[in-house]
Amino acid sequence: MKHKGRNVYMISGGVTKFAKATPDMDFRLRVKKAFDYATNDINLELKDIDGSVASYFSDHFQRQLMSGIMVQDYLGLTPKPSKRVEGGGATGGLAFQTGFEEVASGRMDVCAVYGFETMSHVNTWKGNEFIALASDTNFDYPVGGFYTGYYAMMAMRHMHEFGTTVEQLAKVSIKNHGNALHNPYAQSPMKLTVEDVRNSPMVSYPLTRLDVCTMSDGAAVAILASEEKAFELCDKPVLVKSIGTGTDTMRLSDRPFQKVPLLPNEKESDYKNLKYPGVHSFRAGRTAAKEAYEAAGITDPLNEIDLVELHDAYTSSEIQTYEDLGLCKYGEGGSFIEEGKSELNGKVPVNPSGGLLASGHPVGATGIMQAVFMFWQLQHSVKKHFKNDALQVKNAKRGLIHSHAGTGTYVTVSIMEAVK
Amino acid sequence: MTLDYDAKMPETQEGTEVYNTDPLVVKSHYDIDYIHSYAQDSEFFRALGKKKLLGSKCKKCGYTYATPRGHCMMCGSETEWHELPQVGKVHTFTTCYFGSEKFLSETPFNLIMVEFEGVDSLFMARLIGADQEDIHIGMKVRARFKRNLQFSPTDVYFVPARE
Ligand SMILES: [Zn+2]
Numbered sequence: 001m002k003h004k005g006r007n008v009y010m011i012s013g014g015v016t017k018f019a020k021a022t023p024d025m026d027f028r029l030r031v032k033k034a035f036d037y038a039t040n041d042i043n044l045e046l047k048d049i050d051g052s053v054a055s056y057f058s059d060h061f062q063r064q065l066m067s068g069i070m071v072q073d074y075l076g077l078t079p080k081p082s083k084r085v086e087g088g089g090a091t092g093g094l095a096f097q098t099g100f101e102e103v104a105s106g107r108m109d110v111c112a113v114y115g116f117e118t119m120s121h122v123n124t125w126k127g128n129e130f131i132a133l134a135s136d137t138n139f140d141y142p143v144g145g146f147y148t149g150y151y152a153m154m155a156m157r158h159m160h161e162f163g164t165t166v167e168q169l170a171k172v173s174i175k176n177h178g179n180a181l182h183n184p185y186a187q188s189p190m191k192l193t194v195e196d197v198r199n200s201p202m203v204s205y206p207l208t209r210l211d212v213c214t215m216s217d218g219a220a221v222a223i224l225a226s227e228e229k230a231f232e233l234c235d236k237p238v239l240v241k242s243i244g245t246g247t248d249t250m251r252l253s254d255r256p257f258q259k260v261p262l263l264p265n266e267k268e269s270d271y272k273n274l275k276y277p278g279v280h281s282f283r284a285g286r287t288a289a290k291e292a293y294e295a296a297g298i299t300d301p302l303n304e305i306d307l308v309e310l311h312d313a314y315t316s317s318e319i320q321t322y323e324d325l326g327l328c329k330y331g332e333g334g335s336f337i338e339e340g341k342s343e344l345n346g347k348v349p350v351n352p353s354g355g356l357l358a359s360g361h362p363v364g365a366t367g368i369m370q371a372v373f374m375f376w377q378l379q380h381s382v383k384k385h386f387k388n389d390a391l392q393v394k395n396a397k398r399g400l401i402h403s404h405a406g407t408g409t410y411v412t413v414s415i416m417e418a419v420k
Numbered sequence: 421m422t423l424d425y426d427a428k429m430p431e432t433q434e435g436t437e438v439y440n441t442d443p444l445v446v447k448s449h450y451d452i453d454y455i456h457s458y459a460q461d462s463e464f465f466r467a468l469g470k471k472k473l474l475g476s477k478c479k480k481c482g483y484t485y486a487t488p489r490g491h492c493m494m495c496g497s498e499t500e501w502h503e504l505p506q507v508g509k510v511h512t513f514t515t516c517y518f519g520s521e522k523f524l525s526e527t528p529f530n531l532i533m534v535e536f537e538g539v540d541s542l543f544m545a546r547l548i549g550a551d552q553e554d555i556h557i558g559m560k561v562r563a564r565f566k567r568n569l570q571f572s573p574t575d576v577y578f579v580p581a582r583e
Pocket residue numbers: 478479480481482483492493494495496497
């Protein structure tokens with residue numbers, strides 16, 4: 001970051017329980033519930049909030065344009081400043097970072113970031129069609145527009161380059177669905193075996209139904225504040241240490257074949273014959289991590305990060321993301337899960353909440369949900385919010401959240417730290 | 421003009437489909453035809469009718485694209501049309517057993533990314549004439565063209581080519 005700006009803290013958060021369909025609430029009421037949870041947790045009043053950022057992905061899902069202002073209105077935040085931020089699956093991460101920028105720049109002392117998506121108004125296959133419209137409509141969508149298909153092709157190439165196996169993919173599904181057994185907010189907690197994952201219906205080879213996240217209704221809210229306000233309003237604020245963002249070409253077909261942008265713990269000789277990113281890796285994820293690590297002074301991610309909430313819309317993308325984040329070298333993602341390094345009690349727990357695979361993926365809420373779960377981890381308040389502390393990572397001091405849009409077009413990485 | 425104190429809105433016999441009464445859930449229909457312009461990509465679609473596969477080549481740095489684009493992502497310069505070979509290799513693939521609603525009736529179908537000798541980027545297409553277990557990365561494939569053009573990128577598709 002060229003100008004770091006003011007320190008930014010997260011001071012509260014709220015999440016609705018994600019579910020396939022919750023027709024008894026519309027998006028405004030759902031955000032209101034998450035918002036009230038966040039404000040009640042620290043007795044925050046509307047007058048303490050200077051403005052907001054609205055996070056939602058698709059206008060198609062609700063056929064309601066300007067949903068953002070309807071939420072702003074319903075929450076009683078008008079006439080304060082607000083804007084919508086959108087970037088596919090990374091919408092939540094981008095909105096969280098926009099809230100960071102509002103506070104870091106000095107424009108706002110307290111900023112509410114709210115995210116939501118209502119995916120239940122259309123059937124699952126229509127929903128997939130809407131999501132596929134987030135691929136190039138001249139060249140990609142008409143060929144068979146289906147995001148699981150695109151990710152499956154990336155997974156196949158990852159397997160070809162590095163020897164990643166379908167059993168390793170299944171282990172991610174088992175871990176994340178299993179963690180979710182202790183997360184009362186999660187949509188699909190499940191105890192699974194490799195056979196369960198491999199025997200569930202094939203969606204796009206090699207990805208089965210249990211390698212893929214589901215559609216969800218949900219909302220999440222994160223409240224960010226300046227240092228002065230944070231310690232005035234909250235007993236245990238969490239520092240948002242740094243942010244990083246990367247992008248890549250809309251079309252998978254345009255991804256170049258170049259050299260890996262190295263992290264401090266890697267050498268050029270590690271990747272002598274690797275053409276990067278091709279369609280096996282997410283260059284935007286590496287770019288985002290590099291920016292966030294440089295700003296936070298992280299040179300050895302595996303040893304300097306205590307836990308990660310990352311965008312596992314597919315089991316394969318979790319494995320690919322271990323590598324982008326430098327938790328292991330490119331090519332070692334499969335063995336990273338196989339050796340249990342990302343398990344709840346592993347070297348660096350990844351998706352202790354259950355991730356998107358098991359918590360759900362109401363797109364605009366997802367990246368903010370990750371911030372809320374990470375905030376509770378770093379506050380060591382998981383027990384209070386989950387009513388059990390099975391998922392509390394004992395040594396949680398520094399966490400990484402990662403949000404990701406279709407085939408890795410936009411990726412955000414934000415580093416959060418406990419300060420007391 | 422006079423004020424009509426008993427004015428009544430005319431009513432029709434149209435009804436609303438109700439899925440659920442509490443909460444009240446109704447059917448809301450939406451349909452639209454777009455006037456979609458292929459704009460600077462138009463020549464690609466017209467060329468498919470002449471059984472030609474057109475990519476792009478950067479006029480300045482020479483980077484070649486299997487999927488055409490008007491300007492180069494490497495240097496920002498304008499590209500020119502560049503005819504591609506019609507035989508390539510499978511760079512990666514999948515078989516879709518489910519899909520978006522629009523393509524659900526076509527499942528299962530194979531998606532491939534094709535790499536061409538001497539071309540820097542890839543091309544996404546359908547592959548027919550092979551089942552999932554017959555396809556492998558590196559497999560030689562050949563372009564075929566539909567006779568009745570739909571002006572869609574699926575006017576070109578690939579089939580296995582003899583090694
Ligand atoms: Zn160029």
